[in-house]
Amino acid sequence: MKLVTFVPKGGKGSQPMVGALLNDDSVLSLQAAAAFYLKEAEKEKNPYPLASRLIPDDMGAFLGVGRAAFSLARRTVKSASQWVKEGEKTRRGLQREPLVFPLKKTILKAPVPRPGKIIAMGLNFRDHAEENKVPIPEIPVGFLKASSCVVGPYDPVPYPRDSTKQLDYEIEMAIVIGRKAKNVPQEKAYEYVAGYTIINDLSARDTRPARSEDGTPGESGTGAEAEILHQPVDL
Structure with a gap:
């Protein structure tokens, strides 16, 4: 569905x-x-x-x-x-x-126009870490995005020319959580997943802070402009 x-x-x-x-x-x-x-x-x-x-x-x-x-x-x-x-x-x-x-x-429109929160994961697959020549983190690198940055697949995205010269995009898979969750054991994780969709993650690359000594990426510039949710939520 x-x-x-x-x-x-x-x-x-x-x-x-x-x-x-x-x-x-x-x-x-x-x-x-x-x-x-x-x-x-x-x-x-x-x-x-x-x-x-x-x-x-x-x-x-x-x-x-x-x-x-x-x-x-x-x-x-x-x-x-x-x-x-x-x-x-x-x-x-x-x-x-x-x-x-x-x-x-x-x-x-965006299938979930105003999600309660958007939690993004940096270096979330091995090839990406190797591409950036940084060690694979032992603990997932998470960061938040503003839900107000979500737009639909056909909505215009303003280019913030005064604040970035490196507006970048990445295709991402999004997991839509359908229930309140905290301290969920791994074997019960899928009980909280409502469905999946695809997003185009836009980033202002030149506004991100530098990486720390352990290679952890600075991600504050990611999603600065918009998350374009492309696909229906597949349940």
Whole structure:
């Protein structure tokens, strides 16, 4: 299941919605589709309040609901995939709202527009350490990024020409944590992972502090401008 945050093209004042990618060419409006599914498949008498509570139109809030949200989303996507496969892409919701949008008629935003925090890891794979001719750290080198630097895959990124001449980018894999976690044992780590996405990590290389004597990189310039989240969150 691939989740996105999107707005329909041409919809003035449209608020971002949580959606699911179908067949890589369509986006399912997840909350409206969940209400439709609850009414039609599970005979729920009040589908909209339940759908809006379990699948809010904000990815951060959706992740915060937890397993009940994921369960309903998966059931909804499975049902919708079937009727889309049968050619019913124009099916309407209980209030006659569209349920499926062609991907080309949507604007994908960052899948998690405002994460609670972004924890980045420096020298997080062996080749990178060897490339920089520094020892592999015994303890992971972590640093924080501002969540306000997150933008979507098609959003403009301002070039801060007065503060850097070396704006660099790196493709990275992001792990989306879906539950509050602290002191989690290694064998239970995946219980806290909601999904994965891909980011383009922008760095102002010439504003980073120098490396320390043990080779630990200074990372304060990383993510100074933007984290571009490219892909849907894959759960």
